[in-house]
Amino acid sequence: MSLPTVQKLYAVVDGTWPPAAKQTHGPWTVRLDNSGSSRVSAATAEGRVTDADIPQAEAVMHQAGQTPLFMIREGDDRLDRDLAARGYVIKDPVNLYAVPIAKVATERPPPVTSFEIWPPLAAQAEVWAAGGIGPGRLAVMERAPDPKTTLMGRLNDRPAGTVFVGIAADCAMIHALEISKDHRRQGLAQHLTRAAAFWAQDNGADYLTLVTTQANDAANALYSSLGMTLVGQYHYRTLPE
Known part of the structure; x- marks a missing residue:
């Protein structure tokens, strides 16, 4: 493929x-x-x-x-x-990364680790807000066309992470993956990525895709470890403040 x-x-x-x-x-x-x-x-x-x-x-x-x-x-x-x-x-x-969904949708997260939720809960908004993702970006999620969902991740009986996933054509794309500071480095980002792949597979997508900054070493390492392939890049140009 x-x-x-x-x-x-x-x-x-x-x-x-x-x-x-x-x-x-x-x-x-x-x-x-x-x-x-x-x-x-x-x-x-x-x-x-x-x-x-x-x-x-x-x-x-x-x-x-x-x-x-x-x-x-x-x-x-x-x-x-x-x-x-x-x-x-x-x-x-x-x-920009992409992978056939079947390569990621191989093992579901542990029980009560990930939940599909739409619209997102206040607890998810709090996790996003702590990571700098505020109401403006939540409005982007709201206007995005179906199929779409959010996933809430839980660790130690607490909301610990969240992500938005949408589908266009045959590609699901992950946006705004955020893990609470106190719950990082415990595998939750990988669990949410796999959960996103299962949701996307159930909703007709063939590929899981995403965008992450080149400076985010942890994210690039995670997605490479899941077998995702670097397809291309882009950058922005803006005037200095």
């Missing part, structure tokens, strides 16, 4: 983590959202763009009250150079 391409995963990100508004302006797709999540607040080039096109996207984002932010995807080398020449700096380089 061949893995989805990086171009397909860019679409899966959009399909499972949608912005409040998405507009076309010339050669740009501009995402508008006040959640603080870069994935739903960035402009992307749809085809060939030149340095002369950049002010158009900047103006749309300024008008919406957003700091100009550009997602640099595979093939955007010229745009990357043009933005760098304008003083834009790199923000949050990320890795």
Whole structure:
């Protein structure tokens, strides 16, 4: 089974983590959202763009009250150079992973470790909030299309972790996996990832996918250990504060 391409995963990100508004302006797709999540607040080039096109996207984002932010995807080398020449700096380089679901949905988590819940509970919101994932990102989850769910992880009889999972096409994508500080390094992230794979399999997906920052060594090590393959990358360009 061949893995989805990086171009397909860019679409899966959009399909499972949608912005409040998405507009076309010339050669740009501009995402508008006040959640603080870069994935739903960035402009992307749809085809060939030149340095002369950049002010158009900047103006749309300024008008919406957003700091100009550009997602640099595979093939955007010229745009990357043009933005760098304008003083834009790199923000949050990320890795995109994919794996056939059957490779991860092999062993269910221990009993009472993971629960499928929609809509998410206040206890999950508290776990996310402690990790910097606030109401804006919860609103992204709310507007995401079905099928979707959250998983709540429990350790020592307490809510200890949570994750959002959505499906677009034949790909399930994990977002906002957060483990409470006091419960890290106890295997819960792996349990929730496997639980997400079983849920996705039951809901018709063929692949489990996700995005994580390149700087998150623990997450990259976890997903590699689960047999996930690095399919591609992207990063953002933004102006310094």
